[in-house]
Amino acid sequence: MPPQNSASRRIKNISISKPIIYGNVAEKISESNPLPEGAPADHSHTWKVFVADPLGNDLSSYIRKVVFKLHETYNNPTRSIEEPPFEVTETGWGEFEIAIKIYFNNDCGEKNITLYHHLKLHPYGPQLEESQRTGKVESILFDEIVFNEPTERMFKLLTSKPGSLLPYKSETSKFTKEAERQELDRIEKAFDEIKKQIDEKSVEFKELEEQRQRLAT
Known part of the structure; x- marks a missing residue:
């Protein structure tokens, strides 16, 4: 069997996690947030769904693209975003589940992963009072992508910045x-x-x- 090259050779007994946030922000149509030109007249909100780093770091060092699968009633419901920011902005009136598929760089030997997010437009609970004041709603989740025994090339990408192997912790992040x-x-x-x-x-x-x-x- 021919020896593996450094790009595909995996580093044993090593796991690296990378924090991400994903979800959506929405805002009611109002005088200060008018309906965009060309949007259906019955749409009540503008919204944005996204994948990002909690501290604003660049995810493109290891993420090649993110594909958002919207409700089939939208034109071109499968939206492929191939460079940061990995986000889709739209308008609508109803809530639905969005599939978010993350593709890693081709030469890193990692399988794609799929997340699911329920688009949130309407507030409830503790968010209700704030939303009535601002007209905005947030539904944002924190997660970690774990790379078990990454390839040497992926390892270099994931550890390109100091502190990458340390447990992720941020006192300032609310996610x-x-x-x-x-x-x-x-x-x-x-x-x-x-x-x-x-x-x-x-x-x-x-x-x-x-x-x-x-x-x-």
């Missing part, structure tokens, strides 16, 4: 696992509240139907 857990907790509570209201309405409808049947006899 943390705790913030993600809080967001998921808010979603779960919202679902529970919706289910509760549906159950209550079902009981009311059942009682009304029973009354209607009694009156009809």
